[in-house]
Amino acid sequence: MAFEPVLSRNFNVPGSQSIDVYRQRGGYRAIAKALEMGRDAVAEEVKKSNLRGRGGAGFPAGTKWSFLPPNRTVTYLCVNADESEPGTFNNRYIMELDPHMLLEGILIAGYTTRATIAYIYLRVEYHKAYRILQKALEEAYAANLFGKNILGNPDFSMDCYIHRGAGAYVCGEETGLIESLEGKRGWPRIKPPFPAIAGAFGKPTVVNNVETLSCVVPIIDRGAAWFASIGLPPASTGPKLYTVSGPVKRPGCYEAPLGLTVRELIEGKDFGQGMQDGKKIKAVIPGGLSVGFLTSDELDCKLDFDDPRKYGLLGLGTAGAIVIDESVDLRQVLMNIARFYSTESCGQCTQCREGTMWIYKIARRIASGTGRLEDLDLITEITATMGMMTGRSICGHADGATFPLKTLIKKFRLDFENYIRNQKGVAEVIAAQ
C-alpha cells in the first residue's frame, strides 16, 4: 500500500502557507479537539504514540513533557528551529511550506504543558522561513489562535515569538539554545538540572524540534494508535521527513515511514533516484554529519532509532543523508569534518576544544601529503577521549564529532593508508599553506 503523506501532505498545495488553505485542508482541527480532550488526555495520547524527538537525540516527547514539576507557575516552550546539522533541512521545508502545521503543533504542546510563551529559536540564515513564519503568526493571532483565551478557552493563553539566532551550531543544543535566548553566549549548561526543571530564565522549559511538534498534530487528529502503526513499532513510530543531498539525481526532502533504508533514500524513484552521471557511491553519512559514515556495502541500514547503531553509528540523528561519490578525496572530507567540529566547539570543555582542534591539525597534515600512518591511530585515540558518552564533556557536540571522525578512519582505513603512502598532497591544501 502506498504511503499517504502526513507531514508533507500540504507541501505541494498552492497557497499552503496561508491559514485559509491550511484550514480548508483540515488544519486547526486538532487543537480544537485537544481543547475538548483536556490536558491529561492529550498528554496520554502523545505518550501512547511513542513519538520520539526528531532533533537528533530521539527522546520520547510525552515522557519529556511529564518531567515538568506539577506545581509550577510559569512554563516555557522552546521550539528548536536552529537546524544547523550539515545535511539537514527538513525543518526548513516545514516552516517554508506548511508553517501553520508547526504553529498548530506548538499550540497543542503549549496547551498540554501549560506553556505561557513559546519561543521559536530560528537560525538567522533562514530568512525566507522567517518571513513566512512571521506572516503565519500574524494570521494565527488574528484568528485568536495565540494570545489571550485561545479559541475562547478561559484556561489557555499563550504567546509565540520568533527569536532569531546569530550563527552558532552549538545553539541547537537545548541548553546552549536557552543560554542564547537569555542573551548570552550559547554555552551549553551542565546537566542536571534539565530544562524541564530549570530551563529558560530558570523556569521549567520544554525544548522540542520543529518536526517533533509537527508530528503532534496528526497524533491528536487521527489518534495515537494510527500514528504508532506507521514505521517500525514499537521503537520507531510515525512518519519522517528524510533529506538527501550530494550527487544524487534528485536531492531534496521526502517523507516516508521511519525505517526507510539508506539505499531506498538514495535510489528509490520517490526519493533520490540514484546517482548523477553514473557516479559511484563511496560513502554515506545517513543522518546528519554527527552520526558517522556508512560504506557503499552498508546501504541496507534502516533509518530508524535502532538499526544505525548496529553499523557503529551514533543513531538516527536527523535522517539527513549526505552522499559522497568515488571521485571525492576522503582527506578533504576528513579535513572538512574536523574543521566543522573544531570551529563550532564552544570551547568550554578541554577535550572537545583541544581534541577537535588537534584532529583538524592532523587532518591538514595528512591532506598536505606529510601524514604518517600513526596519525590514523592518533585520531582514533583522541576521539575515544571526548564526549558525554565518555563522561568528559558538557554537551553532545564532542560525541557528534567523534562518530564521523572515527568511522571515517575505521571504515576507510585502507584509503587513508594509501594516501599517506603516496605522500602526494591535496593541491588546495598545499596552496593555502
Place this chain on the structure above:
Amino acid sequence: MAWQVINREIAAAPADGKPLLTEEVKAKIARFFPKYETRRAVLIPALHVVQETFGNVSYQAMKEIGEFLAVPPSEVLDTMSFYSHFWTGDRGRKVIVVCRSLSCQVMGHEALLEALRRHLAISEHETTPDGQWSLMTEECLGACEHGPCMLINERLHAKVRPDDVARILADPNCDKE
C-alpha cells in the same frame, strides 16, 4: 560560532562620542521588552536591530546597547563576539556567504569560491575596496539539496556553478528575494 573568533577588525568608537542609537532605533529595540522576562534577553534582538541599521555593531554601539539594556558593555561584547553573524568592522553592502560544509564541498564549493575570488579580486573574509562586496564562508546553511549554495545578504542562490558568478553578481537585485 565558537571560541575561535574570526575576522573582527577593531572599529574604534567615533571620536566625537555622539550617540548612535537614535530614538527610532531604541523604540525598535524596546518593542522586544514585553517578550522576555529580562532585559538581558533582548540583547541578541538588539544586536540584530543595530546591525541591520548601521551595517555593523561598533564599540560605540555596544556601549549604548549596554546602557539601554542595563548590561555591562563588556558582557555585550562577550555575547556578541560568540556569534559569527555580528561584526564590528565594515563589511561590503552585499555580503556573500558561501557554504563550506560537507554536502556543498562534495558538490564543488571550492570551484565556486575560486570563481568568486577571481571575479571580485579578494579572498575570504575580505571586502572589495569600493565597499560593495564581502566574501565570507560559513558552515551548513541548511540548503544542502541546492549545493553548492551561497547567500547574498538575505537571498539564497542554489546550485551555483563557477560560470554563473558573473551573471548573478551583475544583477542589482541579487541580494533581494
